[in-house]
Amino acid sequence: MSEENKLFTITIDGETTQVTPGTSILNAARQMGGPSVPPAMCYYSKLENSGGRCRTCLVEVSKGSEADPRPMPKLVASCRTNVMDGMEIKNITSPKTQAARHAVTEFLLLNHPLDCPICDQAGECHLQDLGYEHGIEQTRTEFERRTFEPEDIGPYIKLNMNRCILCARCVLAANQLTEKREHGILFRGDHAEISTLLNKSLDNDFIGNVIDVCPVGALTDRTARFTSRVWFTKPMNATCSCEKCSGKAVLWFKGEEIVRVTARKNQYGEVEDFICDTCRFHRKDAFLWAIEGPRNIERHSVISLNHYVKAEDTINRLDNPDAKEISFSDEKQVENEIPQ
Ligand code: SF4
Ligand code: SF4
């Protein structure tokens, strides 16, 4: 293999793999897959300059590289640290990493409200998952939580600043997908907040994607809020002929009714293709879509749990003649079929 095509050999939690130079530890772990993939609340592969803000992806580097085997003195943010040849990383096998993740979770929840029972993100919230996995049972804070009134930012988006973890994904998405910068993080430290301030309105064709990139329930779809708990809805892959975007979306059905339209997301909760606001907010009529079949929710989440059905049953229940094309290679792939 030529020098420029040389791969780096790394070990994560005792498992060895090879990746291209320049890969971050987080992406190397994602390529490997399995339980060693660190959680990521601010990194988003589709958004430039994301990561480095939430610290949930901290890992221990027990061997820096083959050339310099000294361990890194502190835990590092895996989304912002690139692999070196011979690097050894510990995630789930590191008590230090686990302790740090507990502490980061406690910090993220310091001002967070106990809103899960009424929050539209519940069931598909990265912070909720993190809280279950690493949270402590009680708060230790003695101070008043900082609170904000919910705000309408534009006609379709609600901001619940109380739930925001300041990951900046929405700011990066707005910067990247729209022509003008309309909102950002104002102030610093524990005064920091997301705001539009100038005109209180985010209004352009792709701004709805900030809802999809938000890892928590801070930004929600005003056309879908409180229509249903997510686990009572049934996600279906669908396409429409849209001039502005790919038209590839997920329709969330409650009975016969489409209650929500979102972009398709991968197992890390990241959007595959950003969709336009027309598809998201204005196409809630099933006749406007070609339904492909049930959406497999790959992400670790309550909506992908406890819904075991046989593949044959799933296919038989679909009216779509193309449904037989859908490949259900194992039971795990269809466990996300949600009852109506
Ligand atoms: S954002 Fe997540 S953790 Fe916070 S209240 Fe909503 S569901 Fe619960
Ligand atoms: S509103 Fe959501 S996406 Fe934006 S900074 Fe807060 S948590 Fe992140």
Ligand code: FES
């Ligand atoms: S995902 Fe790495 S710091 Fe947030």
